[in-house]
Amino acid sequence: MLTIEGLYKTYGKQMAVDGLSLHIPKGELFGFVGPNGAGKTTTIRIVCGLLKETGGRVLIDGKELAKEPDAVKRCIGYVPDFFGVYDNFKVSEYMEFYGSLYGISGEECERLTTDLLALVNLSEKREEYVDSLSRGMKQRLCVARALLHDPALLILDEPSSGLDPRARVEMKELLMNLNSMGKTIVISSHILSELSEMCTSIGIMDHGRLVAVGKIDDILNGGQSSEQTREKQIAVLEVSREHHEDAVTRLRQFTDFSIESVMENKIEIGYEGDEVRLNELMMEIMKQGVILSGFYQKRENLEVKFMQLTGSGEDTEHEA
Amino acid sequence: MKRKGNPITRKELTITSRSMRFSWGLFGFEACLTVIFLIAIAVLGVENRYSYVRSNASRFSSFIAIFPAVSIAELCIVALIIPVMTATLISGEKERQTFDIMLTTQIKPMQIVVGKMMSSVIKVMTYVIMSIPIMAVGFTLGGISWWALLFFLVFTLLTALLEASVGIFCSAACKRSITSILLTYFIMGLIYMGTFLPIFITALMDSFMTVFTGESLAMSGSMLALLPNPVVLFVEYFSLALGGESYFVKEMVDEGLPILSFMGEKCVWLIISSIVILLLSYLFLRLAARAVDPLRGGRGQASKAKTAVNYTPVRQEESRQNIAGGYGQEESRQNIAGTYGQEENRQYTE
Ligand SMILES: Nc1ncnc2c1ncn2[C@@H]1O[C@H](COP(=O)(O)OP(=O)(O)OP(=O)(O)O)[C@@H](O)[C@H]1O
Ligand SMILES: [Mg+2]
Numbered sequence: 001m002l003t004i005e006g007l008y009k010t011y012g013k014q015m016a017v018d019g020l021s022l023h024i025p026k027g028e029l030f031g032f033v034g035p036n037g038a039g040k041t042t043t044i045r046i047v048c049g050l051l052k053e054t055g056g057r058v059l060i061d062g063k064e065l066a067k068e069p070d071a072v073k074r075c076i077g078y079v080p081d082f083f084g085v086y087d088n089f090k091v092s093e094y095m096e097f098y099g100s101l102y103g104i105s106g107e108e109c110e111r112l113t114t115d116l117l118a119l120v121n122l123s124e125k126r127e128e129y130v131d132s133l134s135r136g137m138k139q140r141l142c143v144a145r146a147l148l149h150d151p152a153l154l155i156l157d158e159p160s161s162g163l164d165p166r167a168r169v170e171m172k173e174l175l176m177n178l179n180s181m182g183k184t185i186v187i188s189s190h191i192l193s194e195l196s197e198m199c200t201s202i203g204i205m206d207h208g209r210l211v212a213v214g215k216i217d218d219i220l221n222g223g224q225s226s227e228q229t230r231e232k233q234i235a236v237l238e239v240s241r242e243h244h245e246d247a248v249t250r251l252r253q254f255t256d257f258s259i260e261s262v263m264e265n266k267i268e269i270g271y272e273g274d275e276v277r278l279n280e281l282m283m284e285i286m287k288q289g290v291i292l293s294g295f296y297q298k299r300e301n302l303e304v305k306f307m308q309l310t311g312s313g314e315d316t317e318h319e320a
Numbered sequence: 321m322k323r324k325g326n327p328i329t330r331k332e333l334t335i336t337s338r339s340m341r342f343s344w345g346l347f348g349f350e351a352c353l354t355v356i357f358l359i360a361i362a363v364l365g366v367e368n369r370y371s372y373v374r375s376n377a378s379r380f381s382s383f384i385a386i387f388p389a390v391s392i393a394e395l396c397i398v399a400l401i402i403p404v405m406t407a408t409l410i411s412g413e414k415e416r417q418t419f420d421i422m423l424t425t426q427i428k429p430m431q432i433v434v435g436k437m438m439s440s441v442i443k444v445m446t447y448v449i450m451s452i453p454i455m456a457v458g459f460t461l462g463g464i465s466w467w468a469l470l471f472f473l474v475f476t477l478l479t480a481l482l483e484a485s486v487g488i489f490c491s492a493a494c495k496r497s498i499t500s501i502l503l504t505y506f507i508m509g510l511i512y513m514g515t516f517l518p519i520f521i522t523a524l525m526d527s528f529m530t531v532f533t534g535e536s537l538a539m540s541g542s543m544l545a546l547l548p549n550p551v552v553l554f555v556e557y558f559s560l561a562l563g564g565e566s567y568f569v570k571e572m573v574d575e576g577l578p579i580l581s582f583m584g585e586k587c588v589w590l591i592i593s594s595i596v597i598l599l600l601s602y603l604f605l606r607l608a609a610r611a612v613d614p615l616r617g618g619r620g621q622a623s624k625a626k627t628a629v630n631y632t633p634v635r636q637e638e639s640r641q642n643i644a645g646g647y648g649q650e651e652s653r654q655n656i657a658g659t660y661g662q663e664e665n666r667q668y669t670e
Contacts, residue, residue, distance in 0.1 A: 049614065083416060086331070086418065089335055101422060103426055
């Protein structure tokens, strides 16, 4: 679907994208992760034809962006990271306007608008002014807009920045829904764990380079699964307030694990081993009369991994 | 119902028609013209009172002067407001990134630019057409043909086209709207006044020549530089409409300029000048389309360099903070990782 070959982009002396090569097959939900300034937005803008690359090629469906920009643009729906809307413009007019920019008009546009607004849950806002919508609604409207011309590839730059948790979940569901409808989706984000829940594969970017790419589990394990079990794992125990003190005193008596931190209704313990080991430990704990309302293994590995992968360029940054 | 026309023009006009600013602008415009009209009448009245010949005929024929007075005022206002109107048309959309969205659609940069230009021309022409009743008084009193009014509108349209095209170009080339306005005024100043420079130089050389050699230089060649100048177009038009004499063509035919002599018609200047103005507008639109097209090296290297200055320090600051917070100290790394994971987990289990 999307192939990037040796992409370079420099702003003056600064290297924003440094020899990026990537292939995203059809039907993927691909996540682009990286810290601020990693070059995600730059890459996305180049792919959408909004920025001229310094070197390299972008191919979509076998068509080269530089040679057939119009054909390529027809395959892409783009949702920018920050966007404004026009004042004094209604939702239906907004859709009609962008429809006419794609050469869709009249009844077909009406029909598409109805369908897409229903898809993004904005049907009842149809006759409201665009600038009166909340941020999450605007974002969903922008997704609906990007789908007007039925693109095979949907590219979203940080779709969940500035959204509250509920809107994030809604956005996530919307994207997974679209993905199951057969759209290839590329999204960028700072937050790895957020992407890991929905993406089929991810690419981690830092200083303009891809430091890791593939399925989430592959990246996490990275051929060091035996080592991983020896690392200290963190589990979170949920304890209701009335049993809290009692639980802490009881837990202190264990030697199989250490108490990492104690919060109002959560206790974090560090242990060694895999999930089976965790379950065993929990049995032990409950046998000792600690009343838990729940427990889970903390997915900190993702973040630690992310920090490790993206931290490597730190020194070069200071030199630059 | 399939709607035709440039979608961008349609969008701009929909938005404009809903804002109060347009109505207030219209009100202000007409109010200004009315005041000028009343002043003109008052001045004429005073003149008539003290003139020696006091026949009714001369009193009315002097009202003919109201027409150029009001129309020149109108032109000046048009020349002043178009740059303000167009300044934010492109830079404003770039700020909201709606421009980027537009560029990812099937629409061509040239269509965007033309659509924007048309919307501001239509707005201004609405102002002008609304003021016809005020002008009509001058007509009926002064006895000018309705054709003259039609041509006045055509030439105003041409001026508006040129102004708007230059304005759009500046809006595409400048980041801030104030620089865009100033640059438009500057370029229009060049067209309005700079085109007199060749004549000025020729006249200067002519004076020297007469002093030293006794010969005189032909002026008409340097007059051609005035063709793109709407002010000159209007001067020619007024002299034709009011007195029936063409100043420029006569001068050139007298001096025997070959291109013009075979067309020795009265309105030849008007026609050629109109064509030149149209071509110049087209040129500016092309430049504007080029400036906004990212794939043709557009968006100006210069403006990119400027953003780099503003942009980079902020970004670096951000990423420094990230580094300090994220992986600066060993223990804080764990903590941050911890809270991150937790927060995400909580959000999704809700
Ligand atoms: N217009 C520009 N002019 C100069 N430098 C730029 C410009 N845009 C981006 N950069 C630089 O390019 C690098 C990559 O920026 P980019 O916006 O692609 O990062 P990002 O991964 O999207 O970051 P974020 O997570 O903050 O959105 C940064 O170092 C930035 O300073
Ligand atoms: Mg970004």
